[in-house]
Amino acid sequence: MAKFEEVGPHAPITESIRVDLVHPRARLGVTIRAVVAVVIVAIMLFPVIWLALTMVKTRPDAVAVPPKFIPYFPEGLLSDWCMVPQLNKDGTPKLGKDGQPVLKERDVCFDVTLEGIVGLFFERRTLTPAQQKQYMESPEFGWADRILLRRGLVITGPSEFVDRFRNSLIIAGTSTVLAVTFGLLAAYAFSRFDIQGKPDFLFFILSTRMLPPVVVTIPIFLMYRQLGIYDTHIGMILLYTVFNLSLSVWLLKGFLDEIPKEYEEAALVDGYSRMQAFRKVVLPQAATGIAATTVFCLIFAWNEYAFSLMLTSDVARTMPPSIASTQGAGGIEWAIIATASMLFLIPVVVITFALRQHLLRGVTFGAIRQ
Amino acid sequence: MSHVELQHITKRFKTVTALRDVSFEIQDGEFFVLLGPTGAGKTTTLRVIAGLEKQTQGHVLFDGEIVDDLPPPDRDIAFVFQQYSLYPNMTVYDNLAFPLRAPMRRMSEAEIRQRVYQAAEILRITHLLERRTAHLSGGEMQRVSLGRAIVRQPRIFLMDEPLSNLDAKLREALRVELKHIQKTQGSTTLFVTHDQIEALTMADRIAVLNKGRIVQIGSPIDIYDRPATIFVAQLVGVPRINLVDARCEDGTISIVNSPVRLPKPVSRELPRTFKLGVRPEHVQLDPQGEFVGELLLIEPLGVESILHIKVGQQSLVCTVPGMTRHKLGDALRFNLVRDRLHYFGEDGVRIQV
Numbered sequence: 001m002a003k004f005e006e007v008g009p010h011a012p013i014t015e016s017i018r019v020d021l022v023h024p025r026a027r028l029g030v031t032i033r034a035v036v037a038v039v040i041v042a043i044m045l046f047p048v049i050w051l052a053l054t055m056v057k058t059r060p061d062a063v064a065v066p067p068k069f070i071p072y073f074p075e076g077l078l079s080d081w082c083m084v085p086q087l088n089k090d091g092t093p094k095l096g097k098d099g100q101p102v103l104k105e106r107d108v109c110f111d112v113t114l115e116g117i118v119g120l121f122f123e124r125r126t127l128t129p130a131q132q133k134q135y136m137e138s139p140e141f142g143w144a145d146r147i148l149l150r151r152g153l154v155i156t157g158p159s160e161f162v163d164r165f166r167n168s169l170i171i172a173g174t175s176t177v178l179a180v181t182f183g184l185l186a187a188y189a190f191s192r193f194d195i196q197g198k199p200d201f202l203f204f205i206l207s208t209r210m211l212p213p214v215v216v217t218i219p220i221f222l223m224y225r226q227l228g229i230y231d232t233h234i235g236m237i238l239l240y241t242v243f244n245l246s247l248s249v250w251l252l253k254g255f256l257d258e259i260p261k262e263y264e265e266a267a268l269v270d271g272y273s274r275m276q277a278f279r280k281v282v283l284p285q286a287a288t289g290i291a292a293t294t295v296f297c298l299i300f301a302w303n304e305y306a307f308s309l310m311l312t313s314d315v316a317r318t319m320p321p322s323i324a325s326t327q328g329a330g331g332i333e334w335a336i337i338a339t340a341s342m343l344f345l346i347p348v349v350v351i352t353f354a355l356r357q358h359l360l361r362g363v364t365f366g367a368i369r370q
Numbered sequence: 371m372s373h374v375e376l377q378h379i380t381k382r383f384k385t386v387t388a389l390r391d392v393s394f395e396i397q398d399g400e401f402f403v404l405l406g407p408t409g410a411g412k413t414t415t416l417r418v419i420a421g422l423e424k425q426t427q428g429h430v431l432f433d434g435e436i437v438d439d440l441p442p443p444d445r446d447i448a449f450v451f452q453q454y455s456l457y458p459n460m461t462v463y464d465n466l467a468f469p470l471r472a473p474m475r476r477m478s479e480a481e482i483r484q485r486v487y488q489a490a491e492i493l494r495i496t497h498l499l500e501r502r503t504a505h506l507s508g509g510e511m512q513r514v515s516l517g518r519a520i521v522r523q524p525r526i527f528l529m530d531e532p533l534s535n536l537d538a539k540l541r542e543a544l545r546v547e548l549k550h551i552q553k554t555q556g557s558t559t560l561f562v563t564h565d566q567i568e569a570l571t572m573a574d575r576i577a578v579l580n581k582g583r584i585v586q587i588g589s590p591i592d593i594y595d596r597p598a599t600i601f602v603a604q605l606v607g608v609p610r611i612n613l614v615d616a617r618c619e620d621g622t623i624s625i626v627n628s629p630v631r632l633p634k635p636v637s638r639e640l641p642r643t644f645k646l647g648v649r650p651e652h653v654q655l656d657p658q659g660e661f662v663g664e665l666l667l668i669e670p671l672g673v674e675s676i677l678h679i680k681v682g683q684q685s686l687v688c689t690v691p692g693m694t695r696h697k698l699g700d701a702l703r704f705n706l707v708r709d710r711l712h713y714f715g716e717d718g719v720r721i722q723v
Contacts, residue, residue, distance in 0.1 A: 262455040265422050268442040269449040269528075270518070271472030280468075284459045 048345070054338035055117060058151075061110040062334035068110040082109035115151055116335020118144045120161050120343075124153040160314075160322065161340065167312075168319040169347065170233055172301035175240035179297045180290060182241070183248025188278065190249070191256040192264075202250070209246040217310045224311055231312045239307055244297040251296065255289025256282070291358035295351065302348055319344050372433045372525040372558060373398050374419065379428035381414055381582075388414040389425070390582045396526065399556045401549070405569040405593075405605065406579035412562040413452075415579070416528045419560065421445050432525055443474065448519035450529040456503040456514055463499040466490065466517050489521045492551060509540040520551065527552075527559040533568060545571060566606045570594065578602050595710075600645060600718040609650050609676050611712070612686045616646040628682030630661050632706065635723040640713060644721065647712030650676065653688035659703030665696050679704065 053071065054062050061068055072078035085093040085101040093101040105111075122144070127135065132152045135141065145155055186205075190198060220239070221230070229235035259282060267277035283290075302319075309321040323340045326333060352359075374396040381389040389411045396402045404412045417423040419430055421442040429436050437445055448469070456465050466486045470477050490496045493513045503511065512532055519527055533541045533548075549572045552559050563569055569576050570590045578585045578593065578601075586598035597603035603611045615626040618640040623632040625646060634640060655677075663679035663686065670676075675694040679686045679702055688704065696702065713721040 260453065260455065262451050262453055263457065265420075265442070266449065266451060266455045266518075267468070268422065269420050269445070269447055270469035271443045271446075271474050273441075273443060276473060281457060284457075 051338050051342055054334055055342055056112045056114065057110055057335055058113050058115065059331060059334060062338075064110070066107065068108055070106070070109045071112045072109050074111050078109075082106050082111075113335075114147050116333065116339045118147050118155075119153075119333060119336045120339045121159055122148075122155040123157045123159050124148060125156045127152050127154050160317075164317055164319050164322045165343065167233070167316055168302065168344075171236045171240065171316065171318055172298055172347075174233075175237045175244060175301045176294060176297040178237065178241040179244035179248045179301075180252075180294050183245055183252050183293065184286070184290065186245075186249045187252035187256050188282070190253050192261060202253075205246045205249050208242070213243065214306045217306060220307070221310050231315050231317075233316050235311060236308065236316050236318070239311070240301040240304065244300055247300070248293050248297055251293045252286070252289050255286055255292075259285050287358045291355040295348075295355060295359070298351055299348055302344075374526050374558065374560070375431040375434075376415070376419070377429045377431065379415070379418060379425045379430070381411075381418060381423060382426045388582050389418070392428075392579075392582070392584055394577050394584060394587055396558060396560055398558055401552050401559045401561065401572055401574045403569040403573035403576045404560065404562045404579055405564070405566060405576050407564055407605070409581075410564075410579040411582040412564075412579055413530055414582075416449070416530050416560065416562055419526070420447055420449050420528055443472070446525045448522060448524040448527050450515050450519050450527070450532045452531045452534060456506075456511055456518075458502075458504050460503065461499065462490075462495065462501050462503060462506070462514050465503060465514055466499075466521055469518055469522050485521050486517075489517045492520065493517045493547075508536050509544065512536060512544065516548070516551075520555065520557075523557075525558065527557055529559065529561045531563055532561075534563070534565065541568075548572065567608070570606065578605065596720070597647075597712065598720050600647070600714045603647050603712060603714070607649060609687050609689065612648040612650065612653065613714075614646050614648075614684050614686075615643065617643055625681075625684055628684040630681055630684075630706075632708070632711075635708075635711075638721070638723045640721060640723075641715060643716065645714040645716075645718075647714060648686065648706055649710065649712075650687045650689045652707040652710040653679070653686050654705050654707060655688065655690060655702055656705050657703055659705045661705070662701055662703050665698055665700045665702055668694060668696070668698065670694070677702070 053069065056071060057068070070078065070082060072082040082105060083103040084106055086104045088094050096102045127149075129152070131154075132149060135149055135154060136146075141149065148155060189195065190202060195201065224230040224235050227235075229238070263281045263285070264274070264277045267281045268274065272280065304318070305320040305324075308318045312318065312321075319340070323337060323344065326337050326340065376393055376395075379389050379392045380387070392411070392415060394402075404415060406412050414423060418425045421437070421440060425438070429438055431437065432445070457468065460468070463486060466489060467482050469475075470482045470485060486499070487496065490499060493516060495510065495513050495517060498506065498510060498514070503514065506514065512535070515532065519529075533544055536544065545568060551557075552572075561568075561572065570593075573590055575587065575589055576593050577587045578598075580601050586593060586602050588596070593602060594606055597606065597611075600613065604613065614628075617624050617626060618634055619642070621634045623634055623640070623646070624630065661681060663681040665677060666680045666685060667678040668675060669678075670693050672693070674689045674691050677688045677690060677694065677696065679688055686704075713723060715721055
């Protein structure tokens with residue numbers, strides 16, 4: 001700490017302290033805010049946590065009431081705590097035939113199983129108990145098979161999950177890129193040029209979004225069948241692009257309107273063509289808007305259910321309808337659904353996370369002062 | 371460097387006419403100032419010359435050639451905008467290099483580097499080159515803006531009120547600097563401003579613009595000493611010119627509602643009623659003065675003082691050098707400098723005598 005030679009208004013200020021950060025009342029405020037933030041995060045993430053736990057539960061555990069929250073591995077992690085001796089009525093530990101105490105699970109514990117995860121990737125068939133016993137003893141089955149054999153199931157081949165996932169990636173990804181690209185060009189034109197009937201065009205573009213999509217699925221289905229693009233990637237990409245275009249034009253127009261046109265004009269007189277000015281000057285500044293629009297378009301295309309259900313059957317079927325129609329052998333396979341949903345979440349989370357800096361950067365660009 | 375000419379430019383927007391029949395010429399190496407109040411059409415004129423707006427009628431000529439259909443990149447001009455319009459995502463160096471990096475110029479990075487440093491040196495911003503533009507002060511930003519114009523040797527510099535967003539001290543400093551750069555580089559410059567001091571101090575010639583029309587073109591001396599209309603007379607000069615109603619009868623000029631009487635100038639007839647303009651410095655205090663008035667108000671500015679003198683029902687503003695020892699209510703004697711009086715007809719146009 002510097003010593004002050006002089007005191008008073010002429011003394012040089014050699015360091016500064018944020019008074020608002022050290023005052024007890026301010027620090028209490030910070031603490032309260034932190035606690036509130038943690039609570040909110042816990043509440044928001046609860047469904048995801050539930051999903052993650054369901055991934056590794058057996059079917060009875062998945063629907064158990066009260067719900068089970070503590071996973072343990074048999075003979076492994078947490079099993080000491082989760083397995084407690086069963087008691088007789090008089091309070092003494094119940095002993096088994098071998099003289100060891102009989103153990104039982106605590107109510108909140110469940111043992112981790114990978115049958116949901118394995119089940120997602122493979123088609124399964126139910127075995128008779130005799131077959132199950134025979135297969136269990138056979139050495140030719142790998143670890144994945146054994147997980148399902150314990151449930152009395154045998155793997156018959158790869159499931160469609162990987163194909164569906166790939167379809168979703170291709171369709172949502174391509175349609176997002178197209179919607180944002182075309183949207184950007186249209187929005188730029190609307191933002192910068194005098195276009196005859198501009199408000200009417202903009203309203204028309206917005207109006208394509210006003211009809212609930214489900215209403216038009218059947219006409220679109222008939223058209224698609226006629227055109228031969230029913231159940232094709234092209235068909236779905238086209239549809240999602242068109243649906244996202246209205247959103248992307250409007251969103252991006254708002255962002256582009258915020259960028260002063262002086263920037264491009266400066267570039268124009270500096271010797272750049274309009275397209276070069278657009279690329280060099282407008283695009284870098286529109287990054288925030290492009291990122292936000294990309295995320296919105298991607299989420300719509302990624303999550304879309306109704307069209308995909310009606311307009312695809314196999315080749316181009318995307319994830320949402322296929323998750324919903326996951327079939328189990330005599331009951332709903334919650335673990336498989338949870339695993340599929342979890343994997344389904346990942347791409348959107350990754351993209352949003354990758355773009356977060358642009359999303360958070362805000363829309364003010366320091367160098368303009370009024 | 372070059373010669374720029376505007377021929378009968380008219381520019382109409384949807385509901386307003388921004389420019390009506392504007393014509394003027396800018397000579398090679400000239401510092402030409404467009405002066406006018408807000409909304410007079412100054413910026414529109416610049417944008418028409420730059421090619422950012424297309425005129426409704428008339429022609430723009432560069433070196434005698436019509437360039438009406440040339441897009442902005444091909445006109446070879448530099449534009450300094452009112453708002454600094456530096457690219458916020460680039461460093462100062464990149465901002466300065468930006469015009470040189472235009473694909474049409476095909477300039478090597480080495481030459482760009484040399485030119486950028488040269489410009490930075492002239493503007494004394496070498497120490498800022500690595501900074502991001504968002505972290506610059508207003509004066510620094512505007513220097514960089516000027517730098518982006520002078521890295522090239524364009525045919526003409528167009529400057530749209532480049533100093534108006536700066537504080538007064540900085541404006542004064544940059545004004546001097548700008549004039550110095552212009553003179554040493556010999557660059558043809560069209561400078562737009564609403565500030566008459568900027569116009570008078572910097573210009574070789576001034577064009578005064580009002581409501582889209584050119585009112586007067588001339589040297590600063592012409593504009594100040596022989597304003598073509600009341601509008602120009604009032605626009606230029608601080609404090610403002612005294613403007614009083616006057617009558618001319620039997621060879622005598624009398625200022626309405628005051629005892630001031632003057633002989634009529636011999637050279638020309640005057641209408642019966644007109645406006646008489648007297649610059650404050652031409653109201654001269656004199657103990658033996660012809661007229662007498664009462665001191666109404668004093669505004670001491672240090673280098674001079676502004677006195678408001680009540681003469682009859684009229685009040686005249688007068689400047690005296692330094693601080694004054696007169697007190698409010700004092701009776702002051704003064705003269706009007708006869709050959710520096712301005713006569714304007716009822717239509718506001720100067721009557722030459």
